[in-house]
Amino acid sequence: MLRFVRRLRAVAAAAIFAVAALPAHADDTIVFAAASLKPALDTLLETPEAKAIGTIKTSYGASSQLAKQIEAGAPAALFVSADKDWMDYVAKKDLVEAGTRVDLVGNALVLVAAKDSTIAADLREGASLLPALGDGRLAMAEPSSVPAGKYGKAALTKLGMWAAVESRVVAADNVRAALNFVVRGEAPLGIVYRSDAVSEPAVRVVATFPAGSHEAIVYPLALIRGHASDEAKKLHALLRTPAARAVFEKYGFDVK
Structure with a gap:
């Protein structure tokens, strides 16, 4: 049974949602987001408004893994966690751009x-x-x-x-x-x-x-200190527009 469980976890780890190194250029906007956001966020990033911002690259995974990668120096410009705890973790490392943390969806x-x-x-x-x-x-x-x-x-x-x-x-x-x-x-x-x-x-x-x-499920969004470019700020704003909220709601999220 233990071998079976390990095999299942190995298959999951190989899935496209596993966190991987992203080939990126200096002017790319990199988003680290909880895996559950993938369908909605992928849809949003295909909109003309998002494409007008520039090249946006995403890395989806467990919020815990993403937070640890940010701590280790990963060049994420935005972080969307699936709970407050892992955003708090990043904030306590002084890696959140002041004044940019907001509750995005539930x-x-x-x-x-x-x-x-x-x-x-x-x-x-x-x-x-x-x-x-x-x-x-x-x-x-x-x-x-x-x-x-x-x-x-x-x-x-x-x-x-x-x-x-x-x-x-x-x-x-x-x-x-x-x-x-x-x-x-x-x-x-x-x-x-x-x-x-x-x-x-x-x-x-x-x-x-x-x-x-269980505790209320809240997804905080924030810019990451040192990577908060003008493009990242535009994306941060775009994700909070009425049009974006409508997409999140379509995919089953509660909008704030």
Whole structure:
């Protein structure tokens, strides 16, 4: 079983959402963004308004990984974290440009299964996920560090379910990798963001975690000190326009 889990994590790590070094020029605007933002942000960056800013390159991954890369000197101009903790981490390293941190969007946490499955699950306090899991595993982002995993563990703990499912968890490097375990049929259930389910037609939402079972899901945006070019500032502003908010909402985010 351990070998199976390691194989799944290796596959996830090789996915396009894994953080990789970006070939870039000095005048490129580099965005580090939580993996769950990929469908919406990719759409926004294809708009004429974004293209008029100049060359924008993106690196998607777990907020924890991205924050550590920024700390190590990665030339990110903008950072969008999937939680406040990892933006706080970057800010405490004095790497956030003063006055540029804003809460961009929000999200919800959901339990998903394959589109054609008949799985049902109850997320009320005191219920159990084991009947729904059967002999399978629960896919989620790494619960000790990745925001979606942390939210998921907190919710399961609050609902009294964590102890029973902890040994059945397959932990992915980021939330999109966790989603892909369900898409590929390697896990019957996964914990992801609502936006992930909206953008992936191969899955369906089985249930939504009660809002009070975890902290509010907030995505902070900020410019990174030393890389806040005029182009980066324009993109920072563009992401907060009504047109951008409409795109985020279309992809399942709550707009601020």
